[in-house]
Amino acid sequence: MVSKAFQKSGFSLVAVDAQKNKSTIFQFRFDAYPKVEPKPMIFISADELFDERKRCNPCFLRFAEIRNASEFQALPWMTQYELSALLVPAIDNAYATIESSGREHRDPAWGGFNYKRQWAGERNLFGNSFTGIDESSLKEAIVGAYRNAGFIPVETKAGTRASAQLLTFNFPVDPAKEGGALYTVxxxxxxxxxxxxxxxxxxxxxxxxxQLPPAGLSGIASRATLDSRFTAARSAAYETMRADLERHLRPGSVFSIPPTQAALGSPRPRPMPMPVT
Structure with a gap:
């Protein structure tokens, strides 16, 4: 049943390692994505207790493990995305087939089929993901969105076609004075x-x-509205980026706005004391 379910989902059975008094290990290879070598190897273990007629009494199927998953972390990101979009749903579908095929043999004493689908749609490695746009155009759109929302551009670290770079802004604490809260993209x-x-x-x-610049007497009112102004400006910048850049989103991904953290200007929480044992 296990072998048929995974083969139906695009896997090739490589080996079944069955040893006395040990878990049986099913080894599968995922061949549906030809761009990568070596192919993903899926290992699934089953603890099997048989009756005198060699039927499960009971047998426990464990979760799948991508044995060589670490090898794929060095692949280009787009290749990783394409592979995940094929591999993870294929594993989910195999377990769904096992659940359906084994329903009549399930021991009611152990409850329902314990597997939660792992594929929940495209997930980016870092943040909102864009393709097909020039780096300079992307930076121009980002800087423009934040500037129009009230942030003040400070500097850009790294040159053209860098693997990582920072766009730094200040958000005014007191609009009448220089300096402000540091914010980086x-x-x-x-x-x-x-x-x-x-x-x-x-x-x-x-x-x-x-730590924010001193407010002074003239900045007390501005400091009181700092977080609400910052939250509104941040939201406005994201909405402008959504409008300007959504057409360049990586296929399958969606534009998202991350949840806010603590209110800007909050006192830093005290560190938790180490437990004494």
């Missing part, structure tokens, strides 16, 4: 042969507990 990038994003992924980086 990180761009992690890989490129195609024409030098365009393939993909480029952006993430925000800021410390809500950072």
């Amino acid at each position: 990180r761009i992690d990038s890989q490129y195609d042969v024409d030098g365009r994003c393939h993909p480029c992924e952006i993430t925000e980086q800021y410390d809500p507990y950072q």
